[in-house]
Amino acid sequence: MNLSSRDRLYELLPALYRARDAERGEPLRALLAIIGEELARIEADIGDLYDDWFIETCAEWVVPYIGDLLGVRHLRQLHEVADFSQRAYVANTLRYRRRKGTAPVLEQLARDVTGWPCRVVEYFERLATTQHLNHVRLHSPATASLRNANALELTGGPLETVNHTAEVRRIAAGRGRYNIPNLGLFLSRLQPYTVQGVSPQPVSNPPDGRYFFSPLGNDISLFNRPRTEVEITQLAAEPDLPLPLRRRALYDDLEAVRAGIAAGQPVRSAYLDPARPVFQIAVPDGTGQFVPIPAAEILICDLSDWRRPLTSKTYADQSLPIRVAVDPQRGRLAFPTGVVPSDLMVSYTYSFAADIGGGPYTRRETIAIAAPGDLALTVAQRGGGDYPTLAAAIAAWQASSATTGVITVLDSATYTEDLTLTMSPDRTLVIQAADDQRPLIRLADRLRVAGNGDRASLTLNGFWIEGGIDLAAGSLERLAIHHCTLLPGWRLDVAGNPQFPNRPSIHAAAPNPDLRLELARSISGAVHVAEDSDGLIAGDAILDAFAPAVPACAASNGERIGPPASFIRCTVRGEVRVRQIDLISESIMLGRVLVARRQVGCTRFSFLAAGSRAPRRFRCQPDLALAAFAAAHNRPIAALTTAQRSTVTLSVTPSFTSTQFGHPAYMQLARSCPAAITQGAEDGGELGVFHLVQQTQRLANLRLALAEYLRVGLEAGVFFAS
Structure with missing residues (x-):
């Protein structure tokens, strides 16, 4: 609040009272300043109440109340989807109803409800039919033209123009398409x-x-x-x-x-x-x-x-x-x-599929801002920064006396670097990409961290990193990886295959008794951490060792039992070999989880590969499926044969659109993935790293909205265009 607003009431007093108040040290002025602050808050609240009359300007919590006035059906809230709101759905309600049942309305409805772009296909237009001579549709021939390469390339997708014979299978089940009452809604769930x-x-x-x-x-x-x-x-x-x-x-x-x-x-x-x-x-x-x-x-x-x-x-x-x-x-x-x-x-x-790993998306909540006394440096390859290379900026911080350093890369260029960090006690370094940037750090070999890291911390945020991170014994107390992609396999060939699949993305040598590794919204290869360290905490992350039998989390030698670990909404391809699991929640563990101490910790709402030895489980797969199968056949689980166990386990094993890094749908659950996985989380959402997309809730909202706006006699099917 500025001075004029604080003294607004005081300035209304006659000059005589102000003069007498000044003689007594201005106690009246101080009192009226407090009253003026409260008055300003009341005025601001009145202004907010006026804004809340309109769907375009109202607070988010008001949106359902305005929707209730219009009779809008309440949908599931998508709390974990950034910048998603039902505001557009409520705002466009009257427009929906004026054009109710038309394809453009259904298209916009799907976009507003799910947040995904949509294309609606009316399949009666794609039927090869005998045409009446008085109403010839030249744009819709019964046979495809082999000379029209553009039309042939679009066949089977949301933009196809080639006609088909009729199908009698139901479109709602995703099997049939081409029939008179059928509508297809093609959703683009991959984010650009x-x-x-x-x-x-x-x-x-x-x-x-x-x-x-x-x-x-x-x-x-x-x-x-x-x-x-x-x-x-x-x-x-x-x-x-x-x-x-x-x-x-x-x-x-x-x-x-x-x-x-x-x-x-x-x-x-x-x-x-x-x-x-x-x-x-x-x-x-x-x-x-x-x-x-x-x-x-x-x-x-x-x-x-x-x-x-x-x-x-x-x-x-x-x-x-x-x-x-x-x-x-x-x-x-x-x-x-x-x-x-x-x-x-x-x-x-x-x-x-989501804001996971390094990417040109907003990361404002994790961007570090240098405080007074901190050393803030910028890096830009083609000018505009304090230094043109990361090595020069890191050297400047190491030579300074500042306890905390914040190095920000301002562009999305490629930085070919040979980096070595020598840490000192009680020092903190943050190396981050600017918001909406995605620079690549191409390491000559590894990012080496050495020195005395007692109470020292290193944070990396917003990068793609080619190469590994190597921590010497006692060099760090905390390594935080936020919104980064540590390329599994270090480097890719032309086809996208890893060049060094056996090399870990992070290696911490022993002894390292105080080291704590944090992975958040990141993609990484295998992690080999000293067995005496504080351990690993991974949230909304992918750990990819390329095969279920290869250790994805283990000790520094890559074979022995590693430190304690926690996995929250993660997808891990590879074995986890740790001393203790504190928590596995809503995760997909494609390799065995082998835990030495199973008396502590918890595994909940997750998929564990067969042969896992994990702490007590709560509503995990395939345990739930095995229990249901045994109950249906009126026998205990222990009485199931090996073949029966294998069959039941395969029926709930996750399937993916692609498991190759670099593919747009990398580690995205396939359309054919079992419902036990796509709806197995605590809130009914999918397991794994893309739980935050809340795909199950989006599709449920769409089906609920379609029931109101779909014309009588029509049937809609939902497909994924990407």
């Missing part, structure tokens, strides 16, 4: 992430003009950066959905742009509009400033064989320049033969 200012990885060293968009040097699919739909009047088109980019769609789009230039009638690109391009390639000009290559000078083609583009292409007797070729389905780009830019920077959109 746009990363800017990335250093693409060259194919060769030195660079020869061929690059991967991915700084890891592997093939990736580029995704569309969806446009925002503002009206419920039409169905979503391909540029409106966060789907993988197709060569054919982009090629046709840019060909139309070049043809328009040649004809003197400019055409706006649907994908590479300068205001919101799906990807961008920038090279330095004569002054060293990065300038994006125009859309008309980009050629879309298949670069599986790394063919080089020509330097020009002719349209209507007019030659237009071509500066670079792009393959969006492989994430590759190539310049014409002999052209090698002095520097290169790209921006693109990729997809992942």
Whole structure:
């Protein structure tokens, strides 16, 4: 509160009383200042009450009450989904009801209720039928044209135009689709992430003009950066959905742009509009400033064989320049033969299931802010920071007398570093990426931490890290990994396979009696920690040792029993060998959990691989399935045969869309995953690292809303477009 508002009541007094009050040390002024503060709070509360009259400005807790006035059905709250609200669902209720039963309304309804982009398909339009001669539908032929590659490429998806014969299986069960009363709702559950200012990885060293968009040097699919739909009047088109980019769609789009230039009638690109391009390639000009290559000078083609583009292409007797070729389905780009830019920077959109690991998403709640007396340093590779490298910033902190250091990387470039940290007692270092950035640290070998780490702490936040972290004996008391991706296997080849699958992402040598390792919202390979340490606490994390029988958490030698550990909403592929488990909750443990001390700790709402020796279990799988099977056959669990146990266990074993790191759906539960896993958490959600997505609750909300807005006689099926 400023001085004028504090003295507002005091200034209303006659000057005589103010003068007498000043003679007595201004006790009246102090009293009226307190009253003025309370008055300001009342006025602010009155202003908030006015805001609460409107759905656009009301507080979040008011949304259900406004919805109740409109008769809106109450849906499940998605408390763990960041920035998700039912505000849009309530705000659009009247618009829904005015257009009730139409496909665009159902599309917008699904988007508002689940938070996922949606495309609705009316399957009667996709039926191959005999047409009346008085009503010929030329746009809907019964047979597919083999010359239309674009239409054939979209077959089976939300944007298909090829017609089919009728199916009689029910669409609600996800089996049949093509019938008169059927509607299909295709949800894009993978989230798009746009990363800017990335250093693409060259194919060769030195660079020869061929690059991967991915700084890891592997093939990736580029995704569309969806446009925002503002009206419920039409169905979503391909540029409106966060789907993988197709060569054919982009090629046709840019060909139309070049043809328009040649004809003197400019055409706006649907994908590479300068205001919101799906990807961008920038090279330095004569002054060293990065300038994006125009859309008309980009050629879309298949670069599986790394063919080089020509330097020009002719349209209507007019030659237009071509500066670079792009393959969006492989994430590759190539310049014409002999052209090698002095520097290169790209921006693109990729997809992942949630805000796990390093990524260009907001991390405000975990960003460290330097306090007075702390040393705050910034790093930016191409200028704008205090230092161009992390090594230089770390050296500056180590040479300073500051107890706490905060080093912030301001861009998403690749930092090739050889890092060694020498810790001192009572010192704290935070190395973090700026909000919405995703830099890559490419270590020459390992990030080595040495020195006397008594009461010392190191925090890493927001990075992709190629290489491992090696802690010398007694070098740290606390290592916190937040929102980071420690590449399982250290590095990837072109196909995305790990180059060093047997190397752990984190190794802590013994003795290390006070070390505590924290993994939060992160992806990591195996963790080998000194057996005498305080242990590991992992929450919303992935630990991937590439095989269920390979140790994912063990002692520093990778074989013996490791320190105490806790896993909360984690997915672990590999064995866990620890002295003690404090808690396993809502996790998927694909390898055996082998615990030496089972008298303490608890395992709850989790899946444990067969042969696990864990502390007492509560509502875990496959125990629940085995108990149900035994009860159904009126026999004790101990009487079940080995074959019966194996069959029951397989029936509740998790299945994944992909288990390969680098795939957009890495460690995402498959559509065919058993309900015991997708609904096995304490709140009815899925087990594992993507519990925070709350997919089960979103789909339940959608089915509840569809019951109100679906036309009589129609049946809807929900499918995943990604």
